[in-house]
Amino acid sequence: MRIIIGNANEPLGFRICEYLDTKPVERKLTRFADGEIRAQIQENIRGKDIYIIQSTEPPAENYMELLFLVDAARRSSARRITAVIPYFGYARQDRKEQPRVPISSKLLANLLETAGVDRILTMDLHAAQIQGFFKIPVDHLLSDMVFDEFVMGLIDKQGPIVVVSPDVGGVKRLQHSNDELGADLAIIHKKRDEPNQSEALNIIGDVKDKVAFIRDDIIDTGGSLVKAAKLVKEKGASKVCAFCTHALLSRDAVDKLANSCIETIGLTDTVRLPKSKESILKEAGILQKVTISHLFARAINNIHHESSVSVLFEKKNYLNL
Ligand code: R5P
Numbered sequence: 001m002r003i004i005i006g007n008a009n010e011p012l013g014f015r016i017c018e019y020l021d022t023k024p025v026e027r028k029l030t031r032f033a034d035g036e037i038r039a040q041i042q043e044n045i046r047g048k049d050i051y052i053i054q055s056t057e058p059p060a061e062n063y064m065e066l067l068f069l070v071d072a073a074r075r076s077s078a079r080r081i082t083a084v085i086p087y088f089g090y091a092r093q094d095r096k097e098q099p100r101v102p103i104s105s106k107l108l109a110n111l112l113e114t115a116g117v118d119r120i121l122t123m124d125l126h127a128a129q130i131q132g133f134f135k136i137p138v139d140h141l142l143s144d145m146v147f148d149e150f151v152m153g154l155i156d157k158q159g160p161i162v163v164v165s166p167d168v169g170g171v172k173r174l175q176h177s178n179d180e181l182g183a184d185l186a187i188i189h190k191k192r193d194e195p196n197q198s199e200a201l202n203i204i205g206d207v208k209d210k211v212a213f214i215r216d217d218i219i220d221t222g223g224s225l226v227k228a229a230k231l232v233k234e235k236g237a238s239k240v241c242a243f244c245t246h247a248l249l250s251r252d253a254v255d256k257l258a259n260s261c262i263e264t265i266g267l268t269d270t271v272r273l274p275k276s277k278e279s280i281l282k283e284a285g286i287l288q289k290v291t292i293s294h295l296f297a298r299a300i301n302n303i304h305h306e307s308s309v310s311v312l313f314e315k316k317n318y319l320n321l
Contacts (some may be wrong), residue, residue: 002045002150005070006054010050010060010303011145011273012086013053016070021215025050027223029065037061039068041076049079051121051300057088057271057294064109067115073114082119082163083112083301086295087246090129091126091216092195094133110131119298123215124245129143143245143294144176144266145318150211150243150266150290151181160209162186166200166228173215180315184210188228199229208236214262219244222253226260230279233261245292249277258284268292290312294321 004025005013017024026042039250046320054066066083073081090151112120113136120134123141131138148261155161163174163183167190177183186205192198219225229240240261245268254277257265264290265281267273273289288303298321299309311317 002043002048002050002250003300004050004052004073006042006062006065006069008057008065008137009053009055009269011272012055012269012291014294015085015269015291016053016297016300019294020301022312024033027069038222039065039070039072041069041072044076045073046068046077047079048264049080049304051082051084051304053084053296054087055087055271056089057087057246061112063089067111070112070115071118080118082186082300083117084121084122084300086123086292086296087248088122088125088130091130094127094130101279105130106133107277119303121296121303123295124173124219125264128172139299140249141292141299141309142173142313143177143292143295144173144197144313145264145315146290146292146295147173147215147243148177149239151177151183151286154201154213154241154264155211160184160210162205162207162212162237163214164188164203164205164207164214165226166214166216166224167198171214173217173295177213177215183213186232188231190224196223198227198272200224200231203231203235207232209238209306211241212237214240216240216242216244218246219253219257219267220248220252222249222256226256226262231263239263241265243290244268247273249273254280255285257281262286264288266290274298277287291320 028040030038056062090104120138161183163177164186165171166188189202241264243260243266268290
């Protein structure tokens with residue numbers, strides 16, 4: 001088994017390699033003057049089981065880089081190529097919700113297969129059914145237990161808790177905490193007229209005098225989350241915390257979060273958090289960084305040894321990672 005780390009999120013790639021006690025494959029990623037990407041694998045990988053780790057934020061150039069690394073690995077006679085995509089970008093464009101728009105995530109699935117990917121490993125897809133866009137196997141990890149750990153670390157056994165989805169689409173992500181932690185559920189009725197323009201209209205469920213944990217898969221501009229937090233607080237939550245898997249933090253998202261009523265926010269490392277953004281959140285005293293590297297490392301290990309990946313969804317196995 002050999003691991004190739006793309007440019008998008010090198011710290012995560014190195015954490016995964018460290019966990020697996022393996023050295024990443026030497027590779028060179030350079031640019032032509034006009035911006036064209038040139039990838040070269042600098043070691044013999046003939047016959048190897050290859051895992052290419054590449055998040056896709058920002059999406060365009062990182063998808064291209066991933067495709068070129070896959071092609072390079074295929075032409076270097078790798079035995080099997082797994083694209084490890086901790087954050088699968090373009091997942092929000094998964095259907096024709098308006099006339100004359102593309103289904104971008106399906107097109108990307110086609111491109112990855114055409115490049116020669118044999119298998120996908122990813123986490124918290126915006127819509128789980130994107131797995132069906134691929135003909136090849138997709139191992140879809142969930143951050144449910146990471147979220148539960150985050151909640152348990154903050155509640156200090158005080159008071160009732162409620163887990164809140166900022167929209168109807170995210171409700172399924174709360175089921176685990178409802179079962180495992182006995183947390184109450186609440187859902188925000190969100191209206192979106194344009195991408196990145198949303199309104200939190202109302203809450204279904206009771207948040208009064210409870211510690212509220214809002215959980216979302218993506219923070220892009222931060223609008224959805226901050227509006228959800230404000231509404232939850234107005235409806236009487238005693239404290240508002242948040243958790244997000246893919247912290248894209250575009251535009252002024254960190255300033256919005258830093259000035260919001262959110263007391264603690266847990267962000268995983270599927271996407272690299274730039275130092276400048278990290279320091280704004282740290283100065284506001286709200287950031288809790290959470291790694292998912294152990295889950296990806298164990299999943300890679302299990303795929304390589306052809307053992308179960310779903311065992312990682314079982315609490316007793318997760319706690320032993
Ligand atoms: C949308 O359905 C996603 O789950 C996120 O809620 C959304 O992408 C967040 O976008 P923003 O941070 O720009 O409101």
